[in-house]
Amino acid sequence: MSGPLPIVETYTYDANTRWHWRTRLRELWLYRYLLYNLVMRDLKARYKNSLLGILWSLLNPLGLMLVFTVVFSVLRPDNIRQFPVFLLVALIPWRLFAGALASGSEAIINNSSLIKKVYFPRELLPVSVLLSHLVNFFFGFIVLVAFLYAFGLGLTRYVFWVPVILLTQMIFTLGLVFVLSSVAVFYRDVQMILDVVLQAWFFLTPVFYSFETFFGPTATLFGITFDPTRVMRWVNPMAAIIDSYRTVLWGTQGSLGPTSMDPSFLLRTLIQSLIILFVGYAIFVRTEHLFGEKL
Amino acid sequence: MLTKITPEDTLPIIRLENVSKRFAFSEEQPNSFMELVISRLAKPQKAATNTTHEHSLWAVHDVSFAVWPGQSIGIIGRNGSGKSTLMKLIARILRPNEGRITVRGRVSALLELGAGFHPDLTGRENIYLNASVLGLQKADIERHFDSVVSFSELDSFIDMPVKHYSSGMYMRLGFSVAVHVSPNILIIDEILAVGDQKFQEKCISRIYDMQQSGVTIVLVSHSADMLRRLCSHLIWMESGRLMAAGPTEEVLQKYLEFLYDQEPRKAIEQTSSFERWGTGDMEITGVRLIDSTGQERTSFKTNELMIVEMAYQAHRPITEPEFGLAIFHQNGTHITGPNSRVGRLKTGIVTGSGVVRYHIERLPLLPGRYRLTAAIHDSRYLMAHDYHKEAYSFEVAPGGTQETHGLIELPAHWEWQPAHSTQSEA
Structure with missing residues (x-):
């Protein structure tokens, strides 16, 4: 028989309770084991009733790669070298992004029974979804590395860029997931819209093509001359992120293998992502006290 | 309206100061973008009638009370009187519109047994998940794991996915986790309909034990019997307001008299x-x-x-x-x-x-x-x-007798006879 633990925390709240980063961080730390369990729950639940289980995180990108390779070698037999790798290098990060966004947007509404009954830091839900997709990403990455060697590209020292690119991507994705998961509580159409948006986004991101094949070095619109590739990457951070992976793992159109990346290019995307995370988290924090009554 | 419950030298563990909670009716809140657009278009007429305040409901209005560590309080009131909202406010699930709430220590809320169990996970996995939702770390859970399982009497089913559990097994596991997480405050919302009579008694005796060890208990129940058994003090809510607070029997009498007065007089x-x-x-x-x-x-x-x-x-x-x-x-x-x-x-x-x-x-x-x-x-x-x-x-x-336990008062009386009654000679 164990008595109550000594009282370690006191919380006071009223209508004007403001988020405070220090108390919040302390609380997140107290609930760290919950985060681990939520990630495990996501992973276990996802593969619990499937025969091949976690193997699917390897097989799924392979299947997609196969489909795209076949389709494009028929439709558009252009001469992109090592096309399966060209594709896989973009497809695996894209799947992390799209998957995390789709299930992350449901992170709050799918856990309404928990939210209505128990208090815990709500941000753990979207974060745990993101992390469980990250675990899948690592499996996919193993497949990717195998393919890099199979196609004679191997890994170069530029692979050390990958953690930085991945971090940028996670920051960007988390920011969006925070917005979507909280807005979805109030407007259930978020899922429907997201479906369409993700589809469009996929085509606007150079996953199965590269911007270089479409755009010349400059274009002129309304009398303004600009570099269309730069603009696309600036407008769509995912384009910048995917291109970065491709540059350091596969190379560029002109190169024969992986090549170095312009650090300032990634830095700009990182800053963009941080702004989105900041805004996304702010929206989440401002609305989370309503989750308990709106769900 | 503020009624203090036995002040002691320590700080209250739960304190509500002029707390109010208002719920907006759903018609005001669009649930999809379509409704949002429609409501925006319809706004001009709506604004004229200025309905915003008429359409909201004060679920809890200006409630103040304090609970000291180790006390057990019950909340009574009719359906819709704001009891559950009050619990959710204390459990930090809702935020008040007005007033302030202070809670010290960890709360384990039995608002719904097994909330957050994942059907595909086994009993074992769900114990870990559920206990960590209540804020426990791995080492704490491992320490309590065996007692959780033996209390729930689910030893042979613990590695089975909970979707194969009966509802009774499900609730037993949920209750077992909630009472083994060493909370400072245990909130119980009308839960003691757990499985069979025998298990119910076990739950109640577990709650007694927790009381003894100093856990503060907040219980919502319609059962006067349960409230008498578990609570020293009661809070009576009616239409979102606190009607009375004080020793159990006192508040219960007032409440029962109130219910009696509310009832229409009819022939049999x-x-x-x-x-x-x-x-x-x-x-x-x-x-x-x-x-x-x-x-x-x-x-x-x-x-x-x-x-x-x-x-x-x-x-x-x-x-x-x-x-x-x-x-x-x-x-x-x-x-x-x-x-x-x-x-x-x-x-x-x-x-x-x-x-x-x-x-x-x-x-x-x-x-x-x-x-x-x-x-x-x-x-x-x-x-x-x-x-x-x-x-x-x-x-x-109420009012015809002082007896409160059970269903009847027997026509009986008490007698006292000490073993060596020599004094009676004097």
Whole structure:
């Protein structure tokens, strides 16, 4: 028989309770084991009733790669070298992004029974979804590395860029997931819209093509001359992120293998992502006290 | 309205200061973008009628109270009085619109047993998940794991996905986790309908143990019995406001009197639809409850005189009909079932109409609601002429006795005799 633990925390709240980063961080730390369990729950639940289980995180990108390779070698037999790798290098990060966004947007509404009954830091839900997709990403990455060697590209020292690119991507994705998961509580159409948006986004991101094949070095619109590739990457951070992976793992159109990346290019995307995370988290924090009554 | 509950030298563990919570009705809040657009278009007319405030409901209004560590308080009130909202405010699930709440220590809320169990995960995995939702770390859970399992009596099912559990097993596991996480505060919302009677008793005794070890308990219940057993103090909510707070018996009396006053006065209440069967050779045409002054009433106090009067109509001559009654407590307990044969009432052959009366000199029933069955049987007890199953109800209002436990007060008295009673000589 164990008595109550000594009282370690006191919380006071009223209508004007403001988020405070220090108390919040302390609380997140107290609930760290919950985060681990939520990630495990996501992973276990996802593969619990499937025969091949976690193997699917390897097989799924392979299947997609196969489909795209076949389709494009028929439709558009252009001469992109090592096309399966060209594709896989973009497809695996894209799947992390799209998957995390789709299930992350449901992170709050799918856990309404928990939210209505128990208090815990709500941000753990979207974060745990993101992390469980990250675990899948690592499996996919193993497949990717195998393919890099199979196609004679191997890994170069530029692979050390990958953690930085991945971090940028996670920051960007988390920011969006925070917005979507909280807005979805109030407007259930978020899922429907997201479906369409993700589809469009996929085509606007150079996953199965590269911007270089479409755009010349400059274009002129309304009398303004600009570099269309730069603009696309600036407008769509995912384009910048995917291109970065491709540059350091596969190379560029002109190169024969992986090549170095312009650090300032990634830095700009990182800053963009941080702004989105900041805004996304702010929206989440401002609305989370309503989750308990709106769900 | 602020009523303090036994102040002690320590700080309160739960403190509410002028707390209000308002819920906006859903019509105000669009649930999709489409509704949002429509509501924006319709805004001009809506603004004119300025409905914003009329359409909101104060679920909790200006409530203040404090609970000190180790106290057990109960919250009573009718449905919709704001009890659950109050619990959710304390459990930090809702944020007040006005006022301030201070809670010290970890809260384990039994608002719904097994909330957050994942059906595909095993009992074992769900214990870890659920305990970590309540804020425990891995080492703590491992330490308590065996006692959680043995308490839930699910040892042989613990590695089975919980979707294969029965609802009773599910709740047992949920309860077991919630009471083993060493909370400072345990919030219980009408949960003690867990599985069978035996397990319920086990839960209650576990709650006692937690009380003993200093856990603060907040209990919402409609069961006066449960509140008496577990709580030292009560808070009574009505329409979102705090009506009274104080020692259990005091508040409970006020509450029961209030409920009694709220009820419309009627002649004996006949349940709108009841089961009725019999040959119909002899009919019960009415049942009345009469007090010592000959007045008809539906509410009596313990130890008062109560006469149950049954009017009958015989459609053919009946030899020695047997009149019977049965009294049930609202919870279904059959308390008594007197009949005129055992009571040696001789009627011979009965024709036409008339009444029989059953005199209860001192009504032994404790406050509560009761249901009454009236019946006329064939003298050999083989068949019913007319049987009105639990067709009538009455109430025993508080005030007739000091006794509070159980259902009846026996006609008895206490006596004291010390073993060596030499002093009585002096």
